[in-house]
Amino acid sequence: MSEYRKLEIADWYDQHSKSILSFILLMVKDYQQAEDLTHDTFVKAYLYHNSFKQHSSERTWLFSIAHNLTVDFLRKRKPSRFFKEVFLFQKDNTSLPEEMIRIKEESSELYKALGEIKDTYRKVIVLRKIKGFSIEDTAKILSWTESKVKSTLFRAIPALKKQLIKEGYLDEKTI
Amino acid sequence: MKKQYEETDLDISLKKLNADLLWKTKQKQELKKRIISDIEKLESQERNKNPILSTSIKKVSLIRKITYSGIALVILFSLFIGSAFISPAMAEVVSKIPFLNSIINKKPVGTIINEELSERGYKFSGPNINYPNKTIAIFVEGSNQYYKSVKGEIEGIVKDILQSNNYDAYKVKIEKYVDVPYSEEEKKHIEELEKQHKKDMVLSRALDKVFEKYHILQYGVNPNKTIEIALPDTETNTEEIKKEINNILQKTTKEKYSVKINKVDMDKRDRDKRWMTILDSITDELIGKRDYKVTLTGYSINPEPRINIWTSLNSPDSDSKEHGDNIEKILKEYLNSKEMQPLVKNDSYKINVYSKDKKKIN
Numbered sequence: 398m399s400e401y402r403k404l405e406i407a408d409w410y411d412q413h414s415k416s417i418l419s420f421i422l423l424m425v426k427d428y429q430q431a432e433d434l435t436h437d438t439f440v441k442a443y444l445y446h447n448s449f450k451q452h453s454s455e456r457t458w459l460f461s462i463a464h465n466l467t468v469d470f471l472r473k474r475k476p477s478r479f480f481k482e483v484f485l486f487q488k489d490n491t492s493l494p495e496e497m498i499r500i501k502e503e504s505s506e507l508y509k510a511l512g513e514i515k516d517t518y519r520k521v522i523v524l525r526k527i528k529g530f531s532i533e534d535t536a537k538i539l540s541w542t543e544s545k546v547k548s549t550l551f552r553a554i555p556a557l558k559k560q561l562i563k564e565g566y567l568d569e570k571t572i
Numbered sequence: 573m574k575k576q577y578e579e580t581d582l583d584i585s586l587k588k589l590n591a592d593l594l595w596k597t598k599q600k601q602e603l604k605k606r607i608i609s610d611i612e613k614l615e616s617q618e619r620n621k622n623p624i625l626s627t628s629i630k631k632v633s634l635i636r637k638i639t640y641s642g643i644a645l646v647i648l649f650s651l652f653i654g655s656a657f658i659s660p661a662m663a664e665v666v667s668k669i670p671f672l673n674s675i676i677n678k679k680p681v682g683t684i685i686n687e688e689l690s691e692r693g694y695k696f697s698g699p700n701i702n703y704p705n706k707t708i709a710i711f712v713e714g715s716n717q718y719y720k721s722v723k724g725e726i727e728g729i730v731k732d733i734l735q736s737n738n739y740d741a742y743k744v745k746i747e748k749y750v751d752v753p754y755s756e757e758e759k760k761h762i763e764e765l766e767k768q769h770k771k772d773m774v775l776s777r778a779l780d781k782v783f784e785k786y787h788i789l790q791y792g793v794n795p796n797k798t799i800e801i802a803l804p805d806t807e808t809n810t811e812e813i814k815k816e817i818n819n820i821l822q823k824t825t826k827e828k829y830s831v832k833i834n835k836v837d838m839d840k841r842d843r844d845k846r847w848m849t850i851l852d853s854i855t856d857e858l859i860g861k862r863d864y865k866v867t868l869t870g871y872s873i874n875p876e877p878r879i880n881i882w883t884s885l886n887s888p889d890s891d892s893k894e895h896g897d898n899i900e901k902i903l904k905e906y907l908n909s910k911e912m913q914p915l916v917k918n919d920s921y922k923i924n925v926y927s928k929d930k931k932k933i934n
Contacts, residue, residue, distance in 0.1 A: 439607045448777030497599045504592035526586040
């Protein structure tokens with residue numbers, strides 16, 4: 398049984414790890430941390446494999462685990478890590494460690510702008526528009542109602558546009 | 573360099589973002605190895621008949637442990653004290669009410685402050701709002717140096733938020749967060765909680781089927797191994813539900829659990845929710861503005877709904893009665909408004925305004 402579980406997790410990892418890592422990365426804006434939380438997501442999926450209900454897809458399920466872990470992490474960042482960030486690196490939140498992950502030039506503006514908007518806006522845009530989840534699945538992942546997903550997305554898109562304008566990547570007249 | 577995006581262009585660009593993020597294969601494989609090796613460690617622990625998935629497999633920080641046990645507490649809390657839940661529909665109703673034209677669409681001030689500081693990337697916890705004293709405290713995490721460097725900025729931001737909402741009654745305190753290390757005993761206790769929580773989760777997942785079938789309001793596992801379930805008082809299948817739960821328990825665990833069913837008076841529950849929403853909608857405004865001289869607010873639905881307002885006034889003052897009457901008038905106007913109808917319904921209610929020495933002044 399556990400051998401099967403392990404194989405399945407490995408399979409899920411191959412299929413979904415990049416998508417999950419990038420979702421977490423957009424939320425926490427720190428590569429190393431995103432990697433750790435991705436690790437935790439899959440280990441947790443293994444631990445709670447029995448509780449995985451087939452009526453939601455494994456992708457939705459993995460994303461909700463990732464989302465919960467990320468929210469918990471953001472709520473209680475470790476002071477020691479924070480110390481490192483502020484005093485050793487003078488960390489720029491939007492830069493990525495290129496030897497591990499990088500973003501193509503064409504999308505870097507968008508990546509940057511997404512990093513600047515509200516957490517709730519960001520996650521709803523990432524899930525709906527980037528990851529392509531349905532409203533229903535997005536609601537499941539975020540533990541929101543479907544109408545909250547809709548109304549938040551409705552506000553999030555203009556907020557993202559505003560951010561793009563602010564940074565000079567988007568012409569005001571197109572809005 | 574400006575680009576012309578159109579509505580659909582933005583959508584396309586967003587979709588492209590996923591593909592444009594390039595994760596090094598080596599990095600991806602290394603993480604996979606790490607995950608699989610940790611899973612294998614877990615497996616060998618299982619084989620050693622140690623069902624408890626110890627936290628030693630990873631360097632789990634104390635903070636994370638606390639977060640986990642926090643989840644356990646939050647879950648239990650929300651399961652058993654679910655009546656504190658406010659439905660979005662109700663919140664929406666409140667947001668439409670022009671209570672002195674100023675509480676429309678207003679989030680609780682604590683939330684506004686927390687969001688603003690989080691968005692700006694400060695490392696902090698809070699705000700802790702103390703009502704009778706009307707202080708808002710923010711605790712800055714990290715080193716002394718960091719604390720000194722951001723204290724002024726944070727104070728400015730909080731004060732700006734208060735000012736822009738016309739909340740002039742609060743004192744703002746920015747303090748350094750002191751992390752008190754856990755004693756061995758406490759650490760042990762946290763670990764125990766975490767282990768228990770993991771077991772409880774497995775159990776409640778197994779029971780999901782029953783819970784989905786019936787109209788179960790809340791459920792949870794008590795520390796003394798009781799599965800507590802709340803059912804509407806109209807539910808008649810109690811015995812059947814109990815039987816089904818016991819069946820699943822027998823299949824899932826060797827430990828003995830008892831099942832306790834609590835019947836919930838649905839009307840009362842509904843009334844409680846409504847009045848809590850009403851109270852929440854007025855509290856910030858009344859306490860945050862000096863003019864109201866309000867120190868605390870409260871509500872009760874037994875036997876009849878009533879809103880209690882405590883002020884800092886002295887009861888013998890001639891102005892006190894007038895002030896008390898004024899508050900009552902404002903609130904009545906608010907509660908009698910058409911928009912508040914869905915929350916107040918046909919409940920008859922009372923508003924009591926008290927002085928500092930707890931005498932009624934309206």
